[in-house]
Amino acid sequence: MYEVSELRKGLKIEIDGAPYEITDFTFAKPGKGQAIYRCKLRNLVTGSTQDKTYRSGDKVDQPSLAQRDLIYSYQDAEHYVFMEKETYEQIMVEADVLKEQHYFLIEDMEVKVLFFNDKAIEVSLPNFIEKRVVETEPGARGDTATNVNKPAKLDNGYEIPVPIFINEGDIIRIDTRDGSYNGRVNS
Amino acid sequence: MAASIPDRPIVNGCAANNAPLAPFADVLQARHRLLQAIRAFFCARDYLEVETPVRIPRPALEDHIDAEPSGDCYLRTSPELHMKRLLASGYPRIFQLGPCFRKGERGARHHPEYSMLEWYRAGADYQDILEETVELVRHAAQAVIGTALLPGTTGPIDVAGEWPLLSVRAAFVRYAGWDPVTECDPQRFDLDLMDRVEPALPTDRPTVLIDYPAYLGALARRKPDAPELAERWELYLDGLEIANAYSELIDSVEQRARFQVCAEGRAARGQAVYGVDEAFLSALEHMPSAGGIALGVDRLLMVLTGRRDLDEVLPFRNDN
Numbered sequence: 460m461y462e463v464s465e466l467r468k469g470l471k472i473e474i475d476g477a478p479y480e481i482t483d484f485t486f487a488k489p490g491k492g493q494a495i496y497r498c499k500l501r502n503l504v505t506g507s508t509q510d511k512t513y514r515s516g517d518k519v520d521q522p523s524l525a526q527r528d529l530i531y532s533y534q535d536a537e538h539y540v541f542m543e544k545e546t547y548e549q550i551m552v553e554a555d556v557l558k559e560q561h562y563f564l565i566e567d568m569e570v571k572v573l574f575f576n577d578k579a580i581e582v583s584l585p586n587f588i589e590k591r592v593v594e595t596e597p598g599a600r601g602d603t604a605t606n607v608n609k610p611a612k613l614d615n616g617y618e619i620p621v622p623i624f625i626n627e628g629d630i631i632r633i634d635t636r637d638g639s640y641n642g643r644v645n646s
Numbered sequence: 647m648a649a650s651i652p653d654r655p656i657v658n659g660c661a662a663n664n665a666p667l668a669p670f671a672d673v674l675q676a677r678h679r680l681l682q683a684i685r686a687f688f689c690a691r692d693y694l695e696v697e698t699p700v701r702i703p704r705p706a707l708e709d710h711i712d713a714e715p716s717g718d719c720y721l722r723t724s725p726e727l728h729m730k731r732l733l734a735s736g737y738p739r740i741f742q743l744g745p746c747f748r749k750g751e752r753g754a755r756h757h758p759e760y761s762m763l764e765w766y767r768a769g770a771d772y773q774d775i776l777e778e779t780v781e782l783v784r785h786a787a788q789a790v791i792g793t794a795l796l797p798g799t800t801g802p803i804d805v806a807g808e809w810p811l812l813s814v815r816a817a818f819v820r821y822a823g824w825d826p827v828t829e830c831d832p833q834r835f836d837l838d839l840m841d842r843v844e845p846a847l848p849t850d851r852p853t854v855l856i857d858y859p860a861y862l863g864a865l866a867r868r869k870p871d872a873p874e875l876a877e878r879w880e881l882y883l884d885g886l887e888i889a890n891a892y893s894e895l896i897d898s899v900e901q902r903a904r905f906q907v908c909a910e911g912r913a914a915r916g917q918a919v920y921g922v923d924e925a926f927l928s929a930l931e932h933m934p935s936a937g938g939i940a941l942g943v944d945r946l947l948m949v950l951t952g953r954r955d956l957d958e959v960l961p962f963r964n965d966n
Contacts, residue, residue, distance in 0.1 A: 493709075
């Protein structure tokens with residue numbers, strides 16, 4: 460249980476059996492009156508958002524959350540399979556937990572997986588990964604403009620806007636948090 | 647938009663010029679001028695400046711104010727009880743500037759440690775204290791920003807003009823649609839005060855909410871001709887609560903009974919219950935009738951300088 464006075468932005472709480480993250484938080488209180496804690500919440504499983512107001516004295520459930528460091532192994536029909544480094548235990552994560560993130564999985568990549576009551580609900584990838592461009596229009600030689608983009612494709616089919624000077628076979632750095640191009644790795 | 651603070655000679659040393667305190671150079675100057683102005687104001691009126699203990703064994707019992715423990719004592723939430731003991735022992739005009747602490751209060755308008763100004767005057771009531779407050783705020787505005795027009799959110803706040811008084815009953819009937827004097831509902835009162843009444847208050851001049859339901863005046867005297875009301879007012883500037891004043895309750899029997907009700911309420915809600923300050927209660931038996939007030943200095947500084955967040959006037963905060 461959390462005391463309502465412990466609530467703050469970023470804290471994870473549980474309401475009616477579902478885990479939420481507090482995405483915004485305001486404290487209000489008349490000098491002699493009761494404190495009001497207004498929260499904006501994001502459901503960590505469904506992603507839906509809602510507002511909730513607590514008063515002083517309220518108690519808030521603490522979700523049973525655990526974070527584990529795992530290694531990405533391989534993909535089967537409906538799951539992505541991760542492995543515990545020391546024990547070789549295999550952990551299946553459903554595809555819809557990863558959503559777009561699956562494009563950025565690389566074999567043996569170290570990730571952090573958040574579990575709610577032993578079910579994986581969130582996978583955190585390294586912020587940057589490197590991938591090879593397998594398909595893009597040839598760029599104009601010597602054109603190093605960075606403000607003009609063109610589409611490029613990775614070996615897994617992910618499409619990403621890249622600067623004109625990127626060529627097929629180039630390795631690029633990608634920001635996994637928003638899936639954007641971050642820079643060219645080779646020359 | 648932050649108020650431009652008039653260009654005056656830098657006092658007491660150089661303005662900070664290195665990060666991260668550089669953004670506070672203006673407010674440090676403004677705070678200095680505000681503190682000087684407050685002291686000059688009260689000294690000119692023959693007040694005695696006092697200091698009372700910060701670390702105390704028995705903080706005042708209030709329904710919704712929690713004290714920060716400090717070893718086997720607590721940090722004061724207000725100097726009220728000690729200042730009344732001074733009143734009772736023959737000091738008729740006293741003021742104090744200093745830190746107060748309230749556990750768990752943190753937000754854009756709250757910081758768990760803040761500067762409070764309290765003053766008490768024997769023979770005065772809450773109306774007299776209001777007159778003095780009007781003069782103090784006008785004096786402080788001239789001293790700190792050189793004008794009576796404070797930089798409000800929606801335009802200037804003119805502190806030189808009339809200060810409208812709005813009874814709590816009228817404000818609630820008008821903006822929240824119910825009468826908190828006949829209907830006792832403290833929980834609904836707090837919510838509607840924040841959600842309906844405060845946002846509707848005029849912002850082009852100071853507003854005084856006056857005559858609270860008796861159940862919301864812990865240490866205030868009841869109105870002699872209307873005992874369902876407490877002689878209490880609160881000052882709002884730009885919708886922000888700045889000060890709380892009472893005609894002080896001097897009936898030690900009634901005060902003890904109110905503490906008892908408060909202690910039972912706190913126990914029922916699982917809050918810490920502080921011991922009754924017997925020295926205060928026995929002093930109350932000799933205390934002259936008096937008016938008193940607590941004013942948030944950091945908040946006044948915020949409004950004087952057009953800041954919107956308390957953090958903008960506090961160079962040092964508890965969480966950085």
